[in-house]
Amino acid sequence: MSHPPQRSRLLVLGLDGLPFSTAVRLCRAGYLPNLARIALTSEAHPLQAELPELSPVNWTSFFTAAGPEEHGIYGFTSLDPHSYALRFADFTQVRARTIFDRLGDRGLTSRVINLPNTYPVKPIKGMLVAGFVAPELTRATFPPFLAHQLRAAGYVLEADTSRGGRDPSYLLTMLDTALRGRRAALDLLWPDLAWDLFVFVLTETDRLGHFLFPALEDPGHPQRDACLAFMHRWDELIGDVLERFEQLPEPKRLLVLADHGFTTLNVEVDLNAWLRQQGHLVQDTPPDHELDCSNISPRSRAFALDPSRIYLHTPRFSRGHVSLAEAPKLREAVRAGLLDLQWQGEPVMAEVLRAEELYPGLKEKHFPAVLATRDSAVPDLVCVPRKGFSLRAKFDQTSIFGRADRQGCHTRDDAFFYDSEGKRPQRVRDVGRTVLEHFNALDPVILTAQQS
DSSP, X not given: OOOOOOOOEEEEEEETTOBHHHHHHHHHTTSOHHHHHHHTSTTEEEEBOOSSOXXXXXHHHHHHTSOHHHHOOOSSEEEOTTXXXXXXXXXXXXXXXXXXXXXXXXXXXXXXXXXXXXXXXOOOSEEEEEOSXXXXXXXXXXXXXXXXXXXXTTOOSSOOOTTTTTOHHHHHHHHHHHHHHHHHHHHHHSTTOOOSEEEEEEOHHHHHHHHHHHHHHOTTOTTHHHXXXXXXXXXXXXXXXXXXHHHSOSSEEEEEEOSSEEEEOOEEEEHHHHHHHTTOOOBSSOOSSTTOXXXXXXXXXXXXXXXXXXXXXXXXXXXXXXOTTTHXXXXXXXXXXXXXXXXXXXEOEEEEEEHHHHSTTOOGGGTTGGGGTSOTTSOSEEEEEOTTEEXXXXXXXXXXXXXXXXXXXXESSOEEEEXXXXXXXXXXXXXHHHHXXXXXXXXXXXXXXXXX
């Protein structure tokens, strides 16, 4: 008598903002013994983030197995081309189908905890707890009954980092609270094993990195011991996850990824302040706050959106008067100026990429005519800073260079990755494709993109 085949399970562990190099260094020093079980193997390697190197861009690239030009998320914010109102990215703006949709088509079940940019949740075949940005729990859970169970378990959607820069003890306490909630959610959704794909994301490393990253790198840092103590507790949860994975019956597979790397911040660089000083950004009235772009003048020739996107003020925006004839020359002038930008004699930019260089399908031969019709969310240029420079695009800043309360910043390179089967994807979107490939769920569009 034949037996039905065993269910093949895939676990994806997300470690938001964990740099490969830092992880390996801490593992070799003995601080993270559980992570060391995977980090110090040949199956672990650095991964490259999608650009811009932000969580909503990269986690969306993971869960759609696509780049921004397909899923439509280019940053934390987008500008309404008619009203000039700024809108924050969320799940409603994702244009591509998700890996959970594709698996559901095949009768496969997904369970997902704390995945950024999935708020407000949509129904999936399985269960979903949304991650950052998620304002409240009711619309962050599917099925809805999960909200009550998570509240009862003390689950918090996001650690309070409002005092992170000036009160490290408070920050670490809040991160511990969030970490306990993640464990409670894991205890709730894992045990019955009625799933094919399980995605579990820990975002606490990113929050720690923004405010205390130097403590992970500098043995003499005053917060070193407190940060390592937190990382030890984080590593205990990693150990719990790895033990659960090891107890699963075969066949099974483990993927571990970060959405970007991290490094110590040297200085923040505000692109709108630079554009204003160059005469490209003009505001009719003083902005009410840092995100107030409602007063961009028709005289503006360019503006920036977080953290590194440059937009020419062409007719694709209702007030834009940069003609399609002058757009190419203006774009090259802005690009050259940014590449020349220096701080204390050091170049700020590693690269300034044109849209058609970064996004497949936007060919140079179509520029500038493409500007008249293309999606207003597609940037004309995307800046890639050198290590230690954190790009910003506020609308109320007068100084190009400055520092606030953050101590660490994202990097495109050096994101952590591990695959128990030894595959070596290059970018975050490729990890999503690896999931689909594992379940034989790659559709023709994905296959074509993968082969190009």
